[in-house]
Amino acid sequence: MDTPEPGSARIGLTGLATMGRNLARNMARHGHAVAVHNRTTARTESLLEEHGDEGADGGRLIGTESLEQLVATVERPRAIVVMVKAGEPTDAVIDELVPLLEEGDVVVDAGNAHPDDTRRREEALREHGLHFVGMGVSGGEVGALEGPSIMVGGSEHAWEQLRPVVTSIAAVVDGTPCCAHVGTDAAGHFVKMVHNGIEYADMQLIAESYDLLRSVAGLEPADIAGVFEEWNGGDLESFLIEMTADVLRHTDAETGKPFVDVVEDAAEQKGTGRWTVQSALDLGVPVTGIAEATFARSLSGHTDQRKAARKTFSTSPEEQRVEVDREAFTDQVRAALYASKVVAYAQGFDQLAAGADQNGWETDLGEVATIWRGGCIIRAQFLDRIREAFSDEPDLTTLLTTPYFAEAVAEGVDAWREVVATAAHAGVPVPAFGSSLSYFDGLRRERLPAALVQGLRDNFGAHTYRRVDREGTFHTSWAGDLAEQEMD
Known part of the structure; x- marks a missing residue:
């Protein structure tokens, strides 16, 4: 590689x-001079040889041969993107970069990283x-x-340093780049x-739908592919639904069997679902659909x-066989999938709101829905509805109560219950469907059994409780005369 001219690149x-x-390559295609570096120089040379004319x-x-050369090649104030393995490798690269940089320079971690690491x-x-900068990038290699x-x-x-580059390379929907400063x-x-x-939740719900259509309705993978293709033409339209049809239609070249039948049924994970659940627990936000999807992967392993x-x-199969009308049951599964999907997104946006509130981020939830409409894995038609909901009511309490989603869930709730009940009778596990329905029922109940939980906590640990008929915090002398006293 030739020695690059100092300051000749817009970004590194x-x-x-x-x-x-x-x-x-995306940056170069959009008119940006990009200084590139890799610890293995051969990989840099390969990139230039294969795509240097793009x-x-x-x-x-x-091309640059060292971090020193990379930094020298980028114009000031510099912006350097780090795309290495999360954790210690990222820390190692940052530690090498810091002494080479100057005040005002920007270092960007564009991989998946735990928010606590990013804050540190x-x-x-x-x-x-x-x-x-911790920069989330969704959409996979494509x-x-x-x-x-x-x-x-x-x-x-x-x-301000990054905006011209990142907005130019992002997906675009209705003329709007799917890129935003979120806090x-x-x-x-x-x-x-x-x-x-x-x-995670979205994929688990799709997987449960497939399982129900195959195990209960008796459809073959190719037939189920057709069902998902049809669903993708309606209100369930999304990237994941489209991909599901493609995967289920695929036949293994070696065995001639449906591809889904030759894949081991033990799902892997890289940790982001687990991080989401751990964060939700810390924030006190019930993301039950996401949690069950994460645990379902763990169980499979x-x-x-x-x-x-x-x-x-x-x-024996006969012991748990449930007779259903295929067409009617397929429609019920579609309704249950849509309602559960609404719950998953509602829970996710609840967590976004709670995280922003706790950390002082001015995250525009409507803008988040806007930038998720394209490029990312969970892009879906109804993100437009979420964007509209937050545009109409920025301080929205829950997506479930907005007119569009409330009507959709209300119309599907009977089918949702029927699907969960049928699954239970047939012995088909539906943790994401079931937990989403329970979450919905928990939200709408006037009284929950948490009152008994509070009584038990006060009995064994004097943790106190509140009453419904007057202000204050109280404790009952359970081991004594059962007298109630108001606590300070």
């Missing part, structure tokens, strides 16, 4: 695995006069190249984390336990 990027390569309107890829890094770099959804955290200074410090990675949590349970509790 280190880490040229698939996502990094594609982001760099630049447009002055955009180009500029932002505070540490701020002491050096540097701006650290989105990185063709237009992802981008969630930018960090300072206003960093946003300071860790806001970008927090929003991306919740996005991934919703993604406990293959030894599942094998032992099958030996102990196995039953």
Whole structure:
């Protein structure tokens, strides 16, 4: 590689695995000069050889052989994107970069990172006069190249430096780039984390729908592909529904069997769903659909336990056979899927609101829905409805009570109950469907059994309780004369 001219690049990027390569190519395609670097120089040379001519309107890829050269090649104030493995590798690269940078420079972590790590890094770099950005990028390798959804955290200074580049490479829907500044410090990675949590729930609900249509209705994968293709033409239209039809229609070339039948039924995860649930617990936000989807993946991976349970509790298919009208049951599953999907998104947006409130982020939830309409994995038709809901009522208590979603859930609730009951009779696990229905019922109940829980807590631990008929906090002398006393 030739020695690059100092200050000849608009932005720098280190880490040229698939996502990094594609982001760099996307930037070059949109007219930006991008200095690129990888610890293995051969990977940098490969990128230049294969895609060095893709630049447009002055955009180009500029190869560098070291972090020192990368930094020197980027114009001031510099913006350097880090696209390496999360955790210690990211910290190692940042530690190498910091001594090479100057006050006002921007370091961007565009991978999946825990928001706590992002906050720690932002505070540490701020002491050096540097701006650290946690930038959520959704859309996978195709989105990185063709237009992802981008969630930018960090300072206003960093946003102003990055905005011309990131808005140009993002997906565009109705003329609006799917890119926004969602708040300071860790806001970008927090929003991306919740996005991934919703993604977990969405995929689990789809998987449960497939299981019901196959195990109860008796449809074959190719037939179910047709069902999902039909659903994708209505209010369930989404990227994941479209992909589901493609996967179920695929046939394994080696065996001739449906592809879904030759894949091991043990789902993996990279941790973002778990992070979402842990964060929700800390915030006190019930994200039951996301939690059950995360636990469902965990259960699928406990293959030894599942094998032992099958030996102990196995039953013949006839014992749990449930007769259904295929067409009617398919319609019921569609309604249950849509209602449960609404719950998953409502819970996710509740968590976004709680996180923003706790951390002082001015996250515009309507804007989040707007930038999730394209590029990202959970892009779906009804995100337009969510955007409209927050536009009409920025301080919305819950999406479930907005007219559009309230009507959709009300129309589907009978089918939803029928599907969950049928699944129970047939012995088909539907943790995401079931928990979503229970969440809905819990919200709308006038009285919950939490009153008994409070009584029990006061009995064994003197944790006190409140009454419905007067103000104050009270404790009953359970081990004594049962007298009630008002506590300070």
